[in-house]
Amino acid sequence: MSAAPILVANAERPRAGGADRPLLDVAVGVLIRPDGDFLLTSRPPGKVYAGYWEFPGGKQEAGETVTQALTRELHEELGIVIGAALPWRVATVDYPHALVRLHFCKVYQWSGELQMREAQSCAWQRLPVQVTPVLPGTLPVLQWLTEERSATSSSVT
Numbered sequence: 755m756s757a758a759p760i761l762v763a764n765a766e767r768p769r770a771g772g773a774d775r776p777l778l779d780v781a782v783g784v785l786i787r788p789d790g791d792f793l794l795t796s797r798p799p800g801k802v803y804a805g806y807w808e809f810p811g812g813k814q815e816a817g818e819t820v821t822q823a824l825t826r827e828l829h830e831e832l833g834i835v836i837g838a839a840l841p842w843r844v845a846t847v848d849y850p851h852a853l854v855r856l857h858f859c860k861v862y863q864w865s866g867e868l869q870m871r872e873a874q875s876c877a878w879q880r881l882p883v884q885v886t887p888v889l890p891g892t893l894p895v896l897q898w899l900t901e902e903r904s905a906t907s908s909s910v911t
Contacts, residue, residue, distance in 0.1 A: 760846045763890035767850040775844070778854045781824035782811035784842065785861045791878040792899070794885060794892070795831070798872040802851045807858040807877070808889040809858070828864070831872055835889040837863030843898060852877060856891055 760822035769775065785793040794807045812827035814820065821839045828836050846855045868876055877885050881900055888896070 760848050761890060761894065762848045763900055769848070769853075770851050775853050777825070778852055779814040779823075780805075780811055780854050781820045781822075781827060781839075782809045782810050782856050782858045782895075782910075783815055783824050783828050783836065783839065783861045784858055785836075785864065787878065788862075790821045792881050792885065793868075794879050794888075795870070796875040797889065798874045803848070806887050806889040807885045808892045809895060813854075814857075820859065821873050822863075824857075824859055825829065828861075831874070832876075833869030833871055834866040837859050843895070845894050849890070856890070857893075858895060868897050901903050 757844065758901045765887050783793075793810065793893040795810045797803050798810060799805075810828060810831055811824055812831065815826075817827070822867065824839050825836055828834055839861050841857065842860050844855060845858070846853070870876060879885065881903060883896065
C-alpha cells in the first residue's frame, strides 16, 4: 500500500526550516454529536492561520500517545473530558510554517460544557460547512466525511 500524498498548503510560499524540517505529530478530534453534526473551532488570534476553522486538537508531546495528546489538548482548549478516541485517518500537510502529520480520531462521547479557553470560536457543522475560511488540513476530513455519508446513504437505498 502506498503512502497517502502530502497535502501542500500555500505552495507558492517558502517553507520555514527548509527541506530538513521535523515532522510534527498532531492529535485531532472529530467530535460528532448523535445528530451527525461535528465541531469546528477557529484558530485563536496570534496563531498561524488565525481565524481559520479546523477540527480541535494539538501537538503530541514527547512520550504521549495520540489518545493521551488528544485528551490533554481537548481539555486544555475546550474544557471537556473525552471518552474513547477512535483512530480514524492520518494525513500529512506541508504548511509554510511546519510539516505536520495529523492523526484524526472520531470522538462520540465527552463530558463537560464547551469552553473556548483560547479565545477561539466554535460551531457545530454539517456538510457542506457554513464557516469560512477552512484550514487546508481540514479539507481532507470534510471529503472523508462526504464519502462516508455517500457510502451510508447508498447502502441504505
